[in-house]
Amino acid sequence: MKSQPRFRLLPMPIHSLLLFVVWLLLNNTVAPGHLVLGAFLALVIPLLTSGMQSPQPSFHKPLVTFRYALMVIADIIVANFEVALLVIGPSKKLNPAFIAVPLDIQYELPITILASTVSLTPGTVSAEISEDKQWLYVHVLHMTNKDELIALIKQRYEKPLMEIFEC
Amino acid sequence: MEFWIELVVSVFLVAGAVFVFIGSLGLAKLPDFYTRLHAPTKATTLGMGGLLAASAILMTYQQGHLSLHELLITLFLLITAPVTAHMLAKTAMHHKLQITEKTVDKELSKRARERNTPT
Numbered sequence: 263m264k265s266q267p268r269f270r271l272l273p274m275p276i277h278s279l280l281l282f283v284v285w286l287l288l289n290n291t292v293a294p295g296h297l298v299l300g301a302f303l304a305l306v307i308p309l310l311t312s313g314m315q316s317p318q319p320s321f322h323k324p325l326v327t328f329r330y331a332l333m334v335i336a337d338i339i340v341a342n343f344e345v346a347l348l349v350i351g352p353s354k355k356l357n358p359a360f361i362a363v364p365l366d367i368q369y370e371l372p373i374t375i376l377a378s379t380v381s382l383t384p385g386t387v388s389a390e391i392s393e394d395k396q397w398l399y400v401h402v403l404h405m406t407n408k409d410e411l412i413a414l415i416k417q418r419y420e421k422p423l424m425e426i427f428e429c
Numbered sequence: 430m431e432f433w434i435e436l437v438v439s440v441f442l443v444a445g446a447v448f449v450f451i452g453s454l455g456l457a458k459l460p461d462f463y464t465r466l467h468a469p470t471k472a473t474t475l476g477m478g479g480l481l482a483a484s485a486i487l488m489t490y491q492q493g494h495l496s497l498h499e500l501l502i503t504l505f506l507l508i509t510a511p512v513t514a515h516m517l518a519k520t521a522m523h524h525k526l527q528i529t530e531k532t533v534d535k536e537l538s539k540r541a542r543e544r545n546t547p548t
Contacts, residue, residue, distance in 0.1 A: 287501045338507075342475035346448060349455035349468050358464050359533035362540075381511030382474065387466050388511070389518035393544040401518060403467040405533060 273312035276321075278304040318371040319427040330422045337383040337418075345385055348404050359405040360389070363398045363412050367420055372427045373398070379419050386415075434490050438483045445479025448472050461529040462521045470514040477506055 272278060285300035286292060321327055348356065363380075367373060377388040377398060385403040392399070405411060455468020481499040488496035522542040540546070 284501065287497050290496065290498055338471075338474060342448065342471050345455075345467055345471040346451045346475075349451050349459065349472065353458060353460055356460070356464065356531070357533070358461075358529060358531065360537035361534065362537055377515065378508075378511035381470060381514050382507065385467060385471070387463070387470060387514045387518055389463075389515070390522065390542070390544060392540075392546050394546065397546055399537060399540075401463045401466070403464055408533075 272305070272308070274308040274315070277308050281307055316370070319369050321426055322428050323426055326422055327426050330426065333418075333422075334379055334383065341383045341385060345403065348385065357404050357406070359402045359408070361400050361402060361405070361408055361412060362392075363400055363415050365391075365396055365398055365420070366416070367424050367427070368395065369427070372423050376420055376423055380415060383419075386411075430490070434486065438487050441479045441483035441486070445476045445481075445483065448476030448479060450476075452476060461532075462526045463518065463528060463532075466514055466517055466521075470510050474506065474510055478503060 282300045282304040285303055286296060289296050365373065367376060373391065373395060377391065380386050380388045380398070380400060386400045388398055389401050390399040391397065400415075402411065449472070452468045452472035455472060456465050459465045459468060481503055485496050485499040488498075
């Protein structure tokens, strides 16, 4: 597992950048005072919290990450329409199910992102993960074909994540 | 305000409201806790997205510069919604809430509660 390069005064460079941008967005301004305050927070907060962080694999392929984000946003919109139709339709036709998806990815961060994606997209909510982190339990609102659904989650979401985190 | 901006904002507002309403409707009518969980996590995401898009367009027009607050709210929603759903599902399994009869592989919820492997 490759992790981010660690500088003593800037332990989490990406987090610092994110904090800085979020601070400016929160205040909806680029006034010099807020630039200074934002930079100060972006430098100090990671210094205080980096000790609590457990090592995680870092993002590698920015292009794949970007494509993955766009795909997930598109899928969220599609999934919303599907779930809305299922909700309006008769409840008797629903075919809810629990499934267990075997996981190939490791480490907390990629699994968290996969589980969140699964919750936001195709009519599924990730419910639990087995203790050995080999299985993701998922509740499905309307299941038509179990094997197809598992293959979809693995192909469409897990594979690009494995590529992004190189694990 | 120009007519076309009013039109775009209203379309987003109405579409967003419809999705939020469907999400709430799902809470009321779906058969068990686990299926109900789907309505607010999904339908509401897009509903809120619609409302926030309307807000962003209106504010950008009125203030004359790009309003990005809404982008931030969307980001926070997208991060928190799946976490909430996950915690609720976990809690439901530990309380052994009733699962609707038709559910396929109900036994899996017991394995999941113990965080065991499925077989």
